[in-house]
Amino acid sequence: MSLFRLDASILPATSSSRALGDIVEQEWTSAHPDSAVTRRDLAADPIPATAWQNAVTAGFTPEADQTDAQREAVALATTISDELVNADALLFTVPLYNYGVSQHFKTWFDLAYTNPRTSPTGTALQGKPATLVTVLGGNYDEGTPKEGWNHSTAWLRRVLQDVWGLDVRVVERQFTLVGVNPALDAFADVAADLKATAEENARTSGREIAALRTKQSAA
């Protein structure tokens, strides 16, 4: 048994998404104490900005004519795809950044998507249990001033669920900047409730992915 965990927060020491991810991971490890956890920390070790382009153009280039950079990019795509394919369950912690998708996560996804097993036609991840933790500094609910400004979660669901076919549960915590940004102090109570709910959801989803056994398709 093994869990793959990806973290995208650029501020690990104070990361709300990593803290929720820790809860999910604890539930997994408590159910499977001997399980390995494979980690991909996109803040400590971001995917190079040129990797995706090199992997894509390598696909149009006979192997003998590929540059070293193209070969390295294809090898990295294989490695990050291996990490997904070989795991029994997946955990992603990905904050909303600047109303959009984490640049580090998109860069990682684009590269993984070039590998045949995790490409548009790959089926290696179908049905694999996964938890997506996402956190939003503000509040984006209906009726709030920023309603509609979260352009990240829908895309994350799209690619994890609809494209890769993962069996995804989403743990979301809003208002993580309450207590950090004094302008939001009035929302302390609601933020505390949202935090408690997210922590409970993280526990539940950790137990769920730990309980599921999926046979990986031999892709």
Next chain:
Amino acid sequence: MSLFRLDASILPATSSSRALGDIVEQEWTSAHPDSAVTRRDLAADPIPATAWQNAVTAGFTPEADQTDAQREAVALATTISDELVNADALLFTVPLYNYGVSQHFKTWFDLAYTNPRTSPTGTALQGKPATLVTVLGGNYDEGTPKEGWNHSTAWLRRVLQDVWGLDVRVVERQFTLVGVNPALDAFADVAADLKATAEENARTSGREIAALRTKQSAA
């Protein structure tokens, strides 16, 4: 007078978005033959994957304690912000990639957004005329199988228009993979119409941004 042009396509030689950008630029140059064009090619020269994180953490670090990497990131943020602030009009060509935002564009935006003039509280770009060219390989219209799968354009509009306050016109071309992907051959006629319309919109928007004069705010 000067035009800032940013290109995000990773395949410059066959890029539909760059071709439309060329039309916009031609209209600009024809109206302002002596105008400079400042270029930022994110495929040829992508923003390093570590720059944003370093610029953000530099903001929490006294200048004397900053690392060289932090200083370089702040300097690059200043440069890319300068390019925007100093231009009289802006042109962005940004394809949809993997149902989401171009990784290169997001990485560039995040970094630019750390500079005070182009930050959440900066007002240096308000009212500046801009054209956003975006292209979609498939068709994402209402009623098509991929309705709702374009998670890029709404975020691009959000940050260019709502966050930075640019006076944005959007030139969009769908079905750019018709003629490339044989499975889409049946859509040749509709794709040709969409291409012609996009080219006409590119000409119009190029003329519009060329005609506008904006006084830059002294940010």
